[in-house]
Amino acid sequence: MGRGNREEEQAKSFATKLIHFEGAYDTATGASSVPLYQASTFHQADVEAGQTYDYTRSGNPTRQVLEDYIAQLEGGVRGFAFASGMAAISSAFMILSAGDHVICTEDVYGGTYRLLTTIMNRMNVETTFVDMTDLEQVKAALRPNTKAVFIETPSNPTLRITDIGAVVQWAKQHELLTMLDNTFMTPYHQRPIELGVDIVLHSATKFLGGHSDVLGGLAVVASEELGRRMKAIQNGMGNVLGIQDSWLLMRGMKTLKARMDAHEQGARRLAEWLAGRSDISAVYYPGLPNHPGRAIHEKQSKGYGAVVSFDVGSGKRAKRLMDKVTIPLVAVSLGAVESILSYPPLMSHAAMPKEVRAERGITDGILRYSVGLEDIEDIIADLDQALAE
Numbered sequence: 001m002g003r004g005n006r007e008e009e010q011a012k013s014f015a016t017k018l019i020h021f022e023g024a025y026d027t028a029t030g031a032s033s034v035p036l037y038q039a040s041t042f043h044q045a046d047v048e049a050g051q052t053y054d055y056t057r058s059g060n061p062t063r064q065v066l067e068d069y070i071a072q073l074e075g076g077v078r079g080f081a082f083a084s085g086m087a088a089i090s091s092a093f094m095i096l097s098a099g100d101h102v103i104c105t106e107d108v109y110g111g112t113y114r115l116l117t118t119i120m121n122r123m124n125v126e127t128t129f130v131d132m133t134d135l136e137q138v139k140a141a142l143r144p145n146t147k148a149v150f151i152e153t154p155s156n157p158t159l160r161i162t163d164i165g166a167v168v169q170w171a172k173q174h175e176l177l178t179m180l181d182n183t184f185m186t187p188y189h190q191r192p193i194e195l196g197v198d199i200v201l202h203s204a205t206k207f208l209g210g211h212s213d214v215l216g217g218l219a220v221v222a223s224e225e226l227g228r229r230m231k232a233i234q235n236g237m238g239n240v241l242g243i244q245d246s247w248l249l250m251r252g253m254k255t256l257k258a259r260m261d262a263h264e265q266g267a268r269r270l271a272e273w274l275a276g277r278s279d280i281s282a283v284y285y286p287g288l289p290n291h292p293g294r295a296i297h298e299k300q301s302k303g304y305g306a307v308v309s310f311d312v313g314s315g316k317r318a319k320r321l322m323d324k325v326t327i328p329l330v331a332v333s334l335g336a337v338e339s340i341l342s343y344p345p346l347m348s349h350a351a352m353p354k355e356v357r358a359e360r361g362i363t364d365g366i367l368r369y370s371v372g373l374e375d376i377e378d379i380i381a382d383l384d385q386a387l388a389e
């Protein structure tokens with residue numbers, strides 16, 4: 001549908017690829033956006049011949065453009081669009097079989113933790129959670145039946161950094177499948193396939209969609225073989241992204257770079273402002289000079305992202321701040337045009353026992369700020385009044 005061959009497409013800079021992807025306009029009519037093929041089935045003029053599209057669960061031209069789009073942006077071989085981030089992540093785990101063992105980062109997204117500990121365990125897939133910032137812990141978790149390593153970096157909410165290249169290099173020596181949740185960075189800032197990761201996963205609900213109006217998940221694989229397996233899983237499980245949502249997601253993705261640049265400018269300013277206050281006991285942002293993972297992060301990512309976490313010292317103070325802020329949504333989720341303030345102890349990490357939370361820096365005073373596109377000085381003034389005693 002597009003112009004130029006695959007090599008030419010790859011050579012384009014990221015900003016250009018975001019706008020001029022294959023299928024970005026309709027070659028039949030010249031229409032400036034992907035047509036919505038709102039159809040569940042396709043007429044078969046010759047039932048013996050077979051055709052590209054026969055039923056929308058198995059393939060749909062609108063969804064296909066999105067799947068090719070994310071594969072191109074991540075530098076992978078094939079992309080898949082799912083009904084949510086968790087649908088994408090759970091589908092990737094379906095590559096495993098009963099009896100297999102997974103090594104997973106301990107501060108993984110709560111939904112992934114729940115999937116592994118309440119569903120995959122019943123399928124007889126066992127998981128060991130380790131502090132993945134420490135390669136020795138990863139190595140020590142290896143068992144004869146270990147089949148996969150699941151990475152998430154930066155992690156949530158304390159933005160800890162895993163050395164992707166180091167983990168992948170070790171995993172390859174042991175023929176382990178590597179999967180990475182790239183939601184916080186997006187392919188604009190971090191392209192794990194270029195670092196050797198096998199499957200990249202996204203909650204497209206966050207930065208890729210970018211407007212808090214669509215739920216979706218994406219997966220990109222690094223080889224044709226994995227592509228065939230993921231395709232069979234997606235078709236077999238039937239957890240595909242709908243046509244309208246596929247379109248909406250592409251609409252959001254076109255502005256990814258412009259949004260990420262602006263988000264990050266704000267997040268850096270916010271992190272510095274918070275770090276300069278004596279009444280904030282900790283600020284977590286990979287762009288701060290004292291962030292323990294900063295050097296590793298800079299080696300593998302082109303940006304620091306839009307999420308800043310900070311500790312106001314107590315649960316009481318955190319709740320007061322949430323009552324007094326006027327700009328952000330106080331909500332779960334992140335990565336949208338509007339700022340979103342989350343309270344991990346009662347939201348994303350509520351299921352985690354208090355002692356475990358404390359060990360991971362998730363104190364009662366911690367808040368997570370996803371910086372939106374409002375004027376950063378307004379965001380700061382709003383926080384300043386909310387923090388005043």
Ligand SMILES: *Cc1c(COP(=O)(O)O)cnc(C)c1O
Nearest residue numbers: 084085086109181183203205216
């Ligand atoms: C939100 C999120 C998910 C889950 O995605 P859904 O679209 O909500 O299913 C997975 N990983 C990370 C890092 C997330 O932030």
